Amino acid sequence: MCDFAFVLLAGGSGTRLDSPIPKQFIRVAGKTIVEHSFACLHSFAPDARIVITVPADALEHARDLFKNTRAEVIVGGSSRQASSYAALKHLRADPPKNVILHDSARPFLSHQIIHDVVEALAAHEAVDVAIKTSDTIIVERDGFIQSIPKRDHIYRGQTPQAFRFDALISSYEELGQDKVGEFTDDCGIYMACHPMGQVRIVKGSSENIKITDSIDLVLADELFRIRQQQLTPNLMGLDLKGKNSVVFGGSMGIGKAIVQILEEAGSTVHSVSRRSGCDITDHAQVASTIDGLVREWGHIDNVINAAGLLIKSPLEQQSPADVAQQVSVNLLGSLNVAQCSHAALKASHGMLLQFSSSSFTRGRADYSAYSACKAAIVNLTQALSDEWKDDGIRVNCVVPGRTDTSMRRANFSGEDQRTLLSPYEVALASAKLLSSSDTGIIARV
Structure with missing residues (x-):
């Protein structure tokens, strides 16, 4: 049994992000930010209580997000401090020994940081997470620099912050609601009431960023991509036996390798290509193929689009037909496959893999x-994972x-094949992704 409870603070409005919805409910990499943050805590301690504070007008939505979890979703306050206090009062009926508070806008919290916080909390009444500043810090007064402190002992605070439950809630009660608003975090509140108390510092991480401004969303998106490419290949095996899969572009290259690996894994596979009479640039042909397979199989679990076309030459030297053909295959074809697959995949709760x-x-x-179309495919994936x-x-x-595919050899002659990936390496990583429950993943191989 855990001797601590988590508090996930998700009560902010996100005004600095200039978003029509609070930042904690923005989707990135297939989940809302608050869901990513919850997963960080829950995966570390599945049995721990997790209280999530949210705005009153988002209570129903948040409870729906976490309806299949043990999360305790409550209404927070008008400020961070008010939300912390609301969570502490909620926990008071069955108080934990320790409480660990984390900002939901920090979805990249590592298990190592949580472990270090829990370990430090065993010996100290209060713990903070911080990293040394790499910037020069200036003290301003009336628009001028008053002083420039040395950076040796200047840190940037992060979360989580952890305390003995009794010590923190008594600090809130001692200060009262009017005064807690003068502080920016829980450590400040604790130290105001415990002038002789010590707050142990645990080393944070530069990846433990707080999503505050629009640029942070761009950074977060890239961090998720980096993490996903590290995690996805580590899936141990395949879960494709008995699945029905259709592979567009399955006659050569990566598509052909995927067909073979899925068949070896026990999946029923139908390979589709122009050679077999289906051109993905033709919406009617794609729709006919999908509808025919649904009638034949009863359902489709996976739709994989591995078709692609590259014509390598400067743009000004390509004919309008060359450009149109690449856009038609690489982008319009992907849209056709996605649109025609929706009903079948909705019925099976399946996966579209581009x-x-x-x-x-x-x-x-x-x-x-080609590059422009492939950038569009990433955006298409992110959009559809939300839709x-x-x-x-x-x-x-x-x-x-x-x-090492025939398309690459046709465009990049003279390459040393030993420096290239095998199509089967890519196909195996793809099959592992097909076996997962993930969505919104941009997995680099």
Whole structure:
């Protein structure tokens, strides 16, 4: 049994983010920010109580998000301090020995930090998480620099912060609601009432960022991508036996390798390509293929679109037909596959898996049309993972590195094949992703 309870503070309005919805309910990488933060805490201590404070007008929505968990979702206050106090009063009926408070806007909290906080809390009454500042700190007065303190002992505070429950709630009660608003965090409140008390500092992480401004969402999105590419390949096995899968672009390259791996894993697979009579640039042909397979199989569990086209040459040297063909295959075709698959995947709670390219992060000279389309596929994946979440459809994207396919050999002659990924490496990572419950994943291989 845990001797601590978590408090996840999600009561903010997110005004600095300039978003129509509070920042904690913005979706990133397939989940809301508060769900990511909850997962950090719950995965560390599945049996611990977790109290989540939210705005009153978001209570129903938040309770729906966490309806299949043991989270205790309550209304917070008009400020961070008021939300902390609301959670403490909620816990008082069955008080824990210790309480650990964390900002929901920090969804990258690591298990190592939580472990270090819990360990420090065993010997200290109060614990804070902080990192040394790398910036020069100035003290201002009337628009001028008054002083520049040395950075040796200047830290930037993060969360979680942890306390003996009795010590923290008594501090709130001693100060009263009027005075707690003068403080920016719980350590300040504790220290105001315990002038001889010591707050132990635990080392935080530069990745434990707080999503406050619009730029932070961009950073968060990239951090999730980095983490996902680290986690997804570590899935141990495949869960594809008895699944029905259709692979567009399954006659060659990565698509062909996926067909073989899925068949070996026990999946019933139908390979689709222009050779078999289905051109993904033709909406009617894609719809006919999907409808026919639903009639034949009864349901489709996975739709994989591995079709792609690259014509490598400077844009000004490509004909309008070349550009149109690349956009049609790489982007319009992906939209066709997604649109035609929706009903079938909604019925099966299945997965749509698309493919981008390492060029999506930065357009590459001599294949600008291809790069632009592959960047669009990432955005399509992120958008559909949100749109289709309530339909139970998972939408993910694999971003292969340089892979030894006939398309690549046709465009990059003379490459040392030993430096390239095998299509089967990419296919295996794809099959593992198909076996997962994840959505909104941009998995680099």
